[in-house]
Amino acid sequence: MIKNHRTIAWAFCFILLFSLVFTGDGQATERGAGPGSEFDVIVIGAGLGGLAAATHLGLNGYKVLVLEQHDKVGGCATRFERGDFTFDASLHEMAGGGPGKKDRGLYELLKLWGIHKKVEFIELPQFYRSVFPDMDIRLPSNWEGFKTVLKEEWPEESKGIDRFQRLCEQTYDDLMELKDLYRCGPLKAFFIKTLVPVRQRTFFKYMNKTLQDVMDDCFRDQTLKAVVSQLWVYYGAPTSEQSALLGLMATEGYLGDGVWHVKGTSQALSDAYAERIRELGGEIRTGALVTRVIMENGIASGVETKDGAVYTARYIVANTDPYQLAFKLVGEKHFPAKYIDRLNEMKPANSLFGVYMGLNIDLAELGYEDTEIFYQPYTSDAKTLYDTMMRGDFRNGAVAITIYSNYGDPIYAPKGKSVVTLTAYSDMDIWPEYGEAYDAFKEKKVNELVELAAELIPELADPECVEVKEGFTPRTLERFTMNKKGVVYGFYLSPEQWEKVPNRTPIPNLFIASNWTQVWHGMTSAQINGWQAAQLIIDGD
Numbered sequence: 001m002i003k004n005h006r007t008i009a010w011a012f013c014f015i016l017l018f019s020l021v022f023t024g025d026g027q028a029t030e031r032g033a034g035p036g037s038e039f040d041v042i043v044i045g046a047g048l049g050g051l052a053a054a055t056h057l058g059l060n061g062y063k064v065l066v067l068e069q070h071d072k073v074g075g076c077a078t079r080f081e082r083g084d085f086t087f088d089a090s091l092h093e094m095a096g097g098g099p100g101k102k103d104r105g106l107y108e109l110l111k112l113w114g115i116h117k118k119v120e121f122i123e124l125p126q127f128y129r130s131v132f133p134d135m136d137i138r139l140p141s142n143w144e145g146f147k148t149v150l151k152e153e154w155p156e157e158s159k160g161i162d163r164f165q166r167l168c169e170q171t172y173d174d175l176m177e178l179k180d181l182y183r184c185g186p187l188k189a190f191f192i193k194t195l196v197p198v199r200q201r202t203f204f205k206y207m208n209k210t211l212q213d214v215m216d217d218c219f220r221d222q223t224l225k226a227v228v229s230q231l232w233v234y235y236g237a238p239t240s241e242q243s244a245l246l247g248l249m250a251t252e253g254y255l256g257d258g259v260w261h262v263k264g265t266s267q268a269l270s271d272a273y274a275e276r277i278r279e280l281g282g283e284i285r286t287g288a289l290v291t292r293v294i295m296e297n298g299i300a301s302g303v304e305t306k307d308g309a310v311y312t313a314r315y316i317v318a319n320t321d322p323y324q325l326a327f328k329l330v331g332e333k334h335f336p337a338k339y340i341d342r343l344n345e346m347k348p349a350n351s352l353f354g355v356y357m358g359l360n361i362d363l364a365e366l367g368y369e370d371t372e373i374f375y376q377p378y379t380s381d382a383k384t385l386y387d388t389m390m391r392g393d394f395r396n397g398a399v400a401i402t403i404y405s406n407y408g409d410p411i412y413a414p415k416g417k418s419v420v421t422l423t424a425y426s427d428m429d430i431w432p433e434y435g436e437a438y439d440a441f442k443e444k445k446v447n448e449l450v451e452l453a454a455e456l457i458p459e460l461a462d463p464e465c466v467e468v469k470e471g472f473t474p475r476t477l478e479r480f481t482m483n484k485k486g487v488v489y490g491f492y493l494s495p496e497q498w499e500k501v502p503n504r505t506p507i508p509n510l511f512i513a514s515n516w517t518q519v520w521h522g523m524t525s526a527q528i529n530g531w532q533a534a535q536l537i538i539d540g541d
């Protein structure tokens with residue numbers, strides 16, 4: 001029961017994700033820095049969570065400074081060039097990013113902030129193609145198309161397919177009904193929570209279950225279950241260990257609101273935020289590694305950067321992982337033992353390993369017209385695939401093959417050429433420290449992953465076609481984001497860890513806005529986490 005209450009409490013915060021009770025009207029309001037502080041708020045890190053927090057605060061009149069260790073903004077949401085090719089470092093598919101079909105979700109925030117005018121979103125017609133030993137199927141990125149394809153293949157499971165859609169929508173609606181809870185007084189909140197088992201029944205039923213439980217409730221055929229739960233490859237936990245709520249909400253996010261990419265890569269989104277923050281009077285400094293949060297009488301009063309500069313502020317928002325924040329930047333002694341114990345008990349998600357590839361052929365012209373392919377030719381069992389990848393056996397696991405040059409955005413490759421990214425899950429612990437052993441191991445693993453993908457697209461392994469082949473590992477991701485063990489998803493999203501860590505820390509003026517807090521992970525949630533942390537500051541003032 002206690003666990004249920006904690007999960008419900010989490011959900012109240014999660015509701016913020018979709019709670020569109022925004023108070024701003026797109027105009028910045030007046031608010032100077034507090035007495036003695038240079039800034040109202042310092043944001044540590046310019047990933048999407050940090051950028052979104054800074055934008056919302058700037059719009060509400062706060063004087064904001066963003067400090068980013070890298071030489072450009074975006075964190076994971078970035079791009080880079082190699083020869084003729086441009087690579088999006090991360091984004092394949094974003095949920096709720098564009099003008100949504102149901103007028104809800106992230107796009108509402110982007111409109112509030114004025115970001116939507118600075119960025120063009122590309123709606124991807126294909127959700128994904130799943131290739132298993134006994135199945136090769138393409139799913140469109142909307143409910144109608146998604147269900148039609150499934151029903152054609154599994155007509156005897158029609159009712160279950162409809163039921164799955166209802167569960168996704170009901171879970172979403174249940175959470176929407178709870179959307180104002182985070183602003184309620186304790187008494188009202190108590191009554192609403194008490195009624196959850198009766199009023200938000202779908203949410204209540206699945207809050208402690210796995211996505212596998214949902215699959216078993218809806219479907220009989222094992223391959224159908226594997227196809228519908230395919231997005232486990234995006235969420236950081238296999239179906240049998242993944243929170244049901246995450247799977248249900250995210251599927252509704254994609255199929256209800258559309259599957260989106262950003263024209264000009266995810267860097268264009270990050271740059272749009274940076275431009276907006278500056279328009280709103282905020283400052284962004286890149287190449288500024290924060291090494292310490294300065295504490296005075298239990299309050300965070302400012303930060304120090306690697307070059308010894310000190311900046312003061314009334315509030316600090318960390319777009320970092322909570323481990324760096326607690327153990328390196330602030331210091332364990334400033335947190336209650338309970339908070340530190342919780343961090344130590346929580347399990348971080350896995351990291352990723354992959355290969356960025358530039359080809360001198362046009363894959364679409366050769367008949368490869370997909371955008372996102374999940375290729376797993378040896379088994380459809382998610383747990384087996386997950387364990388295989390985590391052991392470092394990338395030849396026999398699953399690979400996500402993303403063909404960026406099929407997005408219709410010329411930025412990726414010149415005419416007649418193609419850009420492809422291969423992605424798999426990986427555990428930092430299998431990777432040697434940087435050095436010769438690392439380089440040799442990385443080369444071997446890059447070739448293994450390419451070999452697997454080349455079973456489907458042989459040109460990927462043809463030296464005559466390949467102009468760029470560059471691997472990234474958990475070490476690469478750790479270096480660029482400073483996230484513990486190169487994790488890009490925050491905490492492992494099992495039902496037990498559904499609550500994650502709140503945006504509010506035990507230090508009254510210190511907040512976290514990153515994939516490690518509250519709402520689920522990925523670019524959509526990072527931005528909503530940013531809004532959420534900022535809104536808590538605004539509410540408290």
Ligand SMILES: Cc1cc2nc3c(=O)[nH]c(=O)nc-3n(C[C@H](O)[C@H](O)[C@H](O)COP(=O)(O)OP(=O)(O)OC[C@H]3O[C@@H](n4cnc5c(N)ncnc54)[C@H](O)[C@@H]3O)c2cc1C
Nearest residue numbers: 045047048049069075076090092093290514515522523526
């Ligand atoms: C290969 C790959 C594919 C992905 N695909 C998708 C996808 O298709 N769809 C999707 O939605 N999501 C995807 N993601 C996940 C998504 O990119 C991330 O979840 C999201 O961008 C994380 O945002 P964040 O704000 O939490 O922070 P991060 O992107 O982790 O950024 C944190 C920032 O803080 C900075 N920083 C940290 N510590 C300090 C410090 N001490 N001082 C100064 N700066 C500091 C870092 O340099 C970094 O810029 C993918 C990620 C990867 C790596």
